[in-house]
Amino acid sequence: MKWNSAEAIHTEEYEADNVNFWRDCLPKELYDKLGSKSVGQTVQVDFTPGSIVPVNDLQKTFEIKDAQFNRRFIPDKEIQPRMGRFYPKGLLKGVAGVFPQNLQPFRCVGVENGHLKVDLNHPLANNPIQIGAVIKEIRPKSVERGGRCNDWMEILADGPGMQARWEGRPTDFLSENPFQRLDVSSDLLYYQKPR
Structure with a gap:
């Protein structure tokens, strides 16, 4: 998954094991491209804001x-x-x-x-997103998951976007001395005994 913020170009990678084309949820554009590919081939699909996660509300x-x-x-x-x-x-x-x-x-x-x-919006709500996939293996279905399906876009979008600033404003990571140690005693006391 690739997306841009004002600060950087972001690339997220995910190993999607056991994708089931019959049961799992994939966007039609991605499904159609993957269905005609073989092992080792890649696909890439560009999605507009609101296609993968709800648009900003x-x-x-x-x-x-x-x-x-x-x-x-x-x-x-x-x-x-x-x-x-x-x-x-x-x-x-x-x-x-x-x-x-x-x-x-x-x-x-x-x-x-x-x-x-x-x-409360998803952090990627305003972003175009590019999804790429490499086909590593194609195999017949060997395990029945009892009706469970994976929504791969929901899985992929769980986390990305949080790295970017909100409307370009700096995130407050440094208030109230965040690097202050809870245990201020000398490190020599800790390392006195072999561990």
């Missing part, structure tokens, strides 16, 4: 009260919202369609005056 970027951000989502740790960072949707309270068990990411895109601005 302005209603999915909105303000919430600071109290709706569950800073105690992880026991014994306080999470601070930071500009540009991703968090599990489950730590949002009182947001329609979001439940505490939801681990899909959302992005914090503003922290100001007791309010947070959040973006």
Whole structure:
């Protein structure tokens, strides 16, 4: 998978084992190209924004009260919202369609005056995406998976896009001395005994 941000050209690679053409979900353009290829051949398909992941929806970027951000989502740790960072949707309270068990990411895109601005869109929502595939092996189906299918575009899009800045603004990785060690005792004490 290739996609561009303002900062870089991104390439994501994924080993897609056991693709089942009868059962799995693939975009028609990719399915059609793969069906006529043999081992060692490659295909490449360009997708416009909204083809692989839903297109950006302005209603999915909105303000919430600071109290709706569950800073105690992880026991014994306080999470601070930071500009540009991703968090599990489950730590949002009182947001329609979001439940505490939801681990899909959302992005914090503003922290100001007791309010947070959040973006629930997929990070690739505005991006054209290029999918390439190399056929490594073709074999007859030998295992029945009991009705399970894989949505390969959903699998491929789980993670990419998070590397890019939100609307070109820097992501806050450096607030409050993030590299401070939890154990400030001398390393000599730790390495005193062979391990």
